[in-house]
Every structure is written in C-alpha cells, then in structure tokens.
Amino acid sequence: MTIAILGAGAIGQLLAHQLASSGCQPLLIVRPDKCCQPLQKFTLETRDGSYCRMFPCLAIDAAAAEFSNINLLIVTLKAYQVVNTLSALLPKLSQHCQLLLLHNGLGPHRQLIPLLAGRGLSLGTTSQGALRIGERQIRHTGSGITQLGDIAGPAMPQKLQSQLLQAIPDSEWCDDIMPALWGKLAVNAAINPLTAIDNIPNGALAEKHYQQQIQAVIAELVKIAKFEGLSLDNDALLQRVNQVISLTATNYSSMQQDIQHQRLTEIDAINGYLLQLAQQHDVELPVNQSLVAQVKRLQTQLIRCSH
Ligand SMILES: NC(=O)C1=CN([C@@H]2O[C@H](COP(=O)(O)OP(=O)(O)OC[C@H]3O[C@@H](n4cnc5c(N)ncnc54)[C@H](OP(=O)(O)O)[C@@H]3O)[C@@H](O)[C@H]2O)C=CC1
Numbered sequence: 001m002t003i004a005i006l007g008a009g010a011i012g013q014l015l016a017h018q019l020a021s022s023g024c025q026p027l028l029i030v031r032p033d034k035c036c037q038p039l040q041k042f043t044l045e046t047r048d049g050s051y052c053r054m055f056p057c058l059a060i061d062a063a064a065a066e067f068s069n070i071n072l073l074i075v076t077l078k079a080y081q082v083v084n085t086l087s088a089l090l091p092k093l094s095q096h097c098q099l100l101l102l103h104n105g106l107g108p109h110r111q112l113i114p115l116l117a118g119r120g121l122s123l124g125t126t127s128q129g130a131l132r133i134g135e136r137q138i139r140h141t142g143s144g145i146t147q148l149g150d151i152a153g154p155a156m157p158q159k160l161q162s163q164l165l166q167a168i169p170d171s172e173w174c175d176d177i178m179p180a181l182w183g184k185l186a187v188n189a190a191i192n193p194l195t196a197i198d199n200i201p202n203g204a205l206a207e208k209h210y211q212q213q214i215q216a217v218i219a220e221l222v223k224i225a226k227f228e229g230l231s232l233d234n235d236a237l238l239q240r241v242n243q244v245i246s247l248t249a250t251n252y253s254s255m256q257q258d259i260q261h262q263r264l265t266e267i268d269a270i271n272g273y274l275l276q277l278a279q280q281h282d283v284e285l286p287v288n289q290s291l292v293a294q295v296k297r298l299q300t301q302l303i304r305c306s307h
C-alpha cells in the first residue's frame with residue numbers, strides 16, 4: 001500500500017516520521033522547487049532525541065503515471081490551500097486513491113466532494129503539535145488525540161485504517177467524525193481570533209472580559225450546528241475550550257503566529273465557516289462576524305505592509 005503526504009510542513013513531516021517508525025515508507029509530494037533530489041533527509045526532534053530519515057519526494061507537477069500507485073493521499077496543507085491544490089492534482093490520482101484531509105477548520109471538503117469522481121474522502125483532526133524549524137526539520141511540540149473518519153464515497157479500506165491507527169499515537173477511528181471536527185472547530189473559533197487580534201498568549205483568555213466573548217462565540221457555534229443537524233453540548237464545549245486555554249497557557253495560537261509572521265490565516269475555515277453556514281440558513285452570528293472582520297482587517301494591513 002503506498003501512502004503519500006501532500007503538504008510536507010510541520011504536521012505532514014510529523015506524520016511521515018510516525019508512519020516510517022511503524023514500518024511504512026511514505027512518499028512526500030512537494031512543490032517543484034523543493035524536489036531537488038528524489039530521496040531527501042528529514043529530521044524530527046523529540047524529547048527523547050533526534051531522528052533522521054530519508055523520504056522519497058515527488059514534485060506535484062510530475063507526470064500522472066508517477067501518482068498512479070498511491071492508495072492513500074494524506075493532505076496536510078493549510079485549509080486555504082486545500083481546494084486549489086487538490087483540484088489540480090485529483091485528475092492525476094488513481095480512481096481508487098483514498099483522500100484524508102487533516103487541517104484546522106472545516107469547509108474545503110464541501111467543495112471537494114463533487115470533484116471526487118468515485119474516490120473516498122476521510123477527514124481528521126489532530127491535537128498533536130509540531131513546529132517547523134527548518135525546511136526539512138521539525139520539533140514534536142505536543143502529544144494529543146487524533147480522530148479520523150469517513151465523510152464521502154467509499155470507506156477507507158481496513159488495511160489503510162489499521163496502518164494509520166498503528167502509526168499515529170493516541171489515534172482513533174470514529175464512525176461519525178463530525179462531532180470531533182466540531183469540537184476542535186469550537187476550540188479554534190474561541191481561541192484563535194481573540195489571541196490573534198489582541199496579540200496575546202492563549203492563557204490570557206482566562207480573564208473575565210474574554211470569557212464573555214468566548215461564551216458568545218460558542219453559543220453561536222452551537223446554534224448554527226443545530227441548523228446542520230448536530231446537537232452539541234454548550235457547557236461541555238466551553239469546558240473543553242477552557243481546558244485547552246489552561247493546558248496551553250503560555251503558547252501562542254497558530255492564528256496569532258500567522259498574523260505576527262504576516263501570513264494568511266485560516267479564519268475562513270474557522271469562524272468564517274460558521275458565517276458561511278449562517279448565510280445558508282439565513283441566521284445572524286454577530287460575534288463571529290465581528291471576529292472575522294477584525295482578523296481579515298489585520299491580515300490585509302499586515303500583508304500589505306510586508307510587500
Ligand atoms: N503545526 C501544528 O502543530 C498543527 C497544525 N494543524 C493544522 O494542520 C494544517 C497544516 O499545518 P502545518 O503543518 O503547521 O502547516 P505548514 O505550513 O507547516 O505546512 C503546509 C505545507 O504545505 C506545503 N504546500 C502548500 N501549498 C503546496 C502546493 N501547492 N504543493 C505542495 N506543497 C504545498 C507548504 O509548503 P511551503 O512551506 O513551501 O508553502 C508547507 O510545507 C493546518 O490546517 C494547521 O492548522 C493542526 C494541529 C496542529
């Protein structure tokens with residue numbers, strides 16, 4: 001079984017090392033300018049030491065024949081990179097290639113489902129942490145649960161499921177992946193924009209003033225989830241958000257870091273996804289709307305300044 005990873009950044013490289021340590025040799029699909037050699041050395045730093053591994057790399061613009069034997073494509077791109085990148089790659093993949101999207105936020109799967117042409121699509125969420133410290137060097141910064149499940153088309157073949165669950169620590173297969181994805185969406189919707197807008201670490205959100213905003217974000221999320229047929233437990237989500245705030249108190253969220261480094265954020269797939277659903281159901285989500293507007297303003301200002 002050939003497993004390939006598209007998006008050889010922090011999480012993609014981490015999964016590549018985890019698959020390799022369980023005896024599977026993943027193929028990394030990279031940008032053409034990053035594919036200087038067919039086999040490249042990647043380094044993983046953990047608390048126990050450093051591990052160097054050679055992974056085969058394939059340029060994303062290679063001929064279709066090079067992609068024909070991929071059985072599973074794990075996509076670890078940023079949410080806003082998924083649809084464009086995959087739409088161009090899909091015609092080169094075999095009809096039997098299973099896709100697994102692992103990104104923060106939700107939404108790209110809805111645009112991809114009509115393009116699958118009979119392929120199976122699975123989604124996942126991870127609370128593992130990885131930091132990129134070089135082009136082909138990462139640090140494993142946190143452990144956490146990884147949840148995976150099917151969403152459209154044929155189910156993930158059992159053999160591939162087993163390979164993933166064996167390789168990824170604390171991973172589980174969910175018969176219904178949606179509640180897990182909405183749970184992580186709630187954490188990201190509450191923490192990421194507030195920390196990015198006020199340029200604060202996650203722990204600062206324990207203050208009363210932020211707690212009121214977090215309660216409003218979660219109440220709106222629970223309301224719109226109901227329109228989608230999902231009954232979420234408001235108090236349990238709030239408790240989870242506050243647990244993450246306390247466990248990651250000194251960390252900066254990915255959105256805070258994206259803004260500080262003048263990069264695009266994943267706001268469209270996080271609070272922006274809630275607004276997309278709200279528009280479809282003709283519902284107002286004023287708190288999430290205000291957060292999206294503020295992050296987008298910051299994003300535009302900072303990116304304009306960097307050019
Ligand atoms: N890092 C973490 O700890 C966690 C991340 N996540 C989520 O996982 C997802 C990935 O995050 P992360 O790994 O940090 O992000 P990175 O930016 O490190 O990784 C994305 C990778 O995709 C590559 N890429 C982008 N476009 C293309 C393309 N067209 N062809 C080939 N490669 C491409 C990027 O290359 P280049 O660098 O050249 O642009 C980069 O290597 C995000 O949704 C994030 O929120 C979730 C939990 C934890």
Ligand SMILES: CC(C)(CO)C(=O)C(=O)O
Pocket residue numbers: 104187188191192202244248251252253254255
């Ligand atoms: C859980 C959290 C908020 C940790 O910072 C995260 O996933 C992120 O930063 O994107």
